[in-house]
Amino acid sequence: MNSSPTLAVALNTFREAVRDRILYNLVAFAVILIASAVLFGEISIGIQKIILINLGLSSISIFGLLIAIFLGIGLVYKEVDKRSLYALLSKPIRRSQFIVGKFLGLNLTLLVNTLFMTAGLWGTLYYLTRQFEHQDRFIWIAIYFILLQLCLVTAVCLFFSCFSTPALSAIFTFLLYVIGTLSSDIRAFGELTKNVSVKAFTTFLYYLLPNFGNFNIEAWVSHGRSVSGSLILLNTLYTLCYGGVLLTASVVIFSRKDLK
Amino acid sequence: MSAIEISGLSKDYQIGFWRKHPWRALDGLSLRVEQGEVFGFLGHNGAGKTTTLKILTGLIFPTAGSATILGSPLGQPETFRHLGYLPENPYFYDYLTAQELLDYFAWFFPLTPAERTQRRDTVLEQVGLAGFRNLPLRKFSKGMLQRLGIAQAVLHGPEIVLLDEPMSGLDPMGRREVRDLIVQMKAEGKTVFFSTHILSDAEALCDRIAVLNRGKLVGVGRISDLLKAQAGFEAVVECSSPEVLSRIHSLATKPPLALGGQYRLEIAEQNVRQLLALCERDGLKLVSLNPLRFSLEDYFAELSHTIDTRGPASS
Secondary structure (H helix, E strand, O other): OOHHHHHHHHHHHHHHHHOOHHHHHHHHHHHHHHHHHHHHHHOOOOOHHHHHHHHHHHHHHHHHHHHHHHHHOOOOHHHHHOOHHHHHHOOOOOHHHHHHHHHHHHHHHHHHHHHHHHHHHHHHHHHHHOOOOHHHHHHHHHHHHHHHHHHHHHHHHHHHHOOOOHHHHHHHHHHHHHHHHOHHHHHHHHHHOOOHHHHHHHHHHHHHOOOOHHHOOHHHHHOOOOOOHHHHHHHHHHHHHHHHHHHHHHHHHHHOOOOO | OOOEEEEEEEEEEEEOOOOOEEEEEEEEEEEEEOOOOEEEEEEOOOOOHHHHHHHHOOOOOOOEEEEEEOOEEOOOHHHHHHEEEEOOOOOOOOOOEHHHHHHHHHOOOOOOHHHHHHHHHHHHHHOOOHHHOOOEHHHOOHHHHHHHHHHHHHOOOOOEEEEEOOOOOOOHHHHHHHHHHHHHHHHOOOEEEEEEOOHHHHHHHOOEEEEEEOOEEEEEEEHHHHHHOOOEEEEEEEOOOHHHHHHHHHHEOOOOEEEOOEEEEEEOHHHHHHHHHHHHHHOOEEEEEEEEOOOHHHHHHHHHHHHHHHOOOOO
16 A cells, blocks of 8 residues: 555644644643642542542543544544545545545544643653652553554544444444443353353453453552553554454445445 | 546436435446547536546446546546546635645645645646635635635646536636636646536537436537537518418427517528518518527527426436
8 A cells, every 4th residue: 555645644634633622622621630630639648649640541541532532433424524535535545545544643643642641641740749650650551551542442433434424423432432441341241140142142242342441551550550561462462453453344334435 | 548438337326214216317328538628518407417527536436337537447546647626516624725735635646845836836826826825725715615626626737637517606707717727728638527507618618518417418519510400590570460470480490589579580491481482472571580509508408308308317
């Protein structure tokens, strides 16, 4: 695949996002929330740092999720609906390049936003403790997992955006995120029942739906615990495989779509 | 090698919510557009003009048939290096400026940065938007967006330009500028294939036209040939005798138009002698007799009327 058209679409998607005022509102709100963790810490003597890291990482994750869904649901639909795609697709670009470019552009936006919010977290942490400890480096791994999670959410949004309206895409993606976060519990519920059919069904759901639960290590990291290398590798491979399947499905759907 | 060759192109859309059924938007269209010609594509709303253009640009896929552009089948991104396309009522990213949009689109072509800048500035100048290059597109009027649409279509200097209703939304000056631009493209040896509702523009610009009705091709050819076949005479006469008047009626191809004691009638060439005989014999006063040149509008209206009375096209 010639990367130049893909890169052009990715950079334009990034430019579109950074010119959206709502994005700045969300990022600013997230940074304020992270900073306000200092106040929460005031009422929790001795565990200020734990609360700050926990709340900070959760804020980064939730606001990243909001931005991913908010921007992702219109990635393709908006271009088709407003017909801006007509002029673009009459240029030497394949539809697959367009989809991949959109995906990369949104992920670039999320990366930059996450880094901004992370800077806010580190700044607040330094303000509170005046020093960084050795185990604080695991915060970066939590941030990496949040980025992997957002990458999957983007792929889900893009997939729905290829054939559904923004409102439905938002609902589908959010539901999938909630179910995906609880997928381990769903499987555990199946294990507890004596019904073979229910067990088979919950196991099927566990493997079919994206497993977002594995990425949630905020509480773990906030207590200064280390993260194993195997978890990092598995989560990375999982994101690549699951995201790759969703991206391929999006390309297949969009490549056959009539742009009426 | 033809610029565009369309062979038996059909397109069905599925309509209905629960019980979907096919609706034929384009029905077995076969057409050849030669290199260097300006080709007009005429038809009512829903005739299939935009559908054809969208198939040629790969935006929709044909149900049957095929088409080639400069000998290459549709769907090849490389083909688009030789093709420019203006969509109907174009919409562009409103967060960009005109300059940014053209820079973005220029990226898809094998141009050096210097060439990109030079092409961008040239086309902005050509469409009269050089002074608005840094204005966000959300502040552009419909006419300005149309001009920008034309600019992006010719940005890379394509051999073939497809324009879907290029005059739509333009004021008289804008229409004139677009007409001049099409004439200029023809002078540069480019092929221009455009759909339009404005028949006077087609008449003024096109070497050949094709007329679509309900997805079917109902007429194609050089405008001069199509209009010649419709030629006749227009006569203005003064008549007070009801008997002579009834004989005039029988000569006319359409009911005569009464204009304060005078009658304006259209007659076929073979009936001119009979009209002159009426003047000599029965004292009919001939005020004027001129060859009738049917406009494209007349041809189009007559063709559509003939088809409508024949019944709807089958799907």
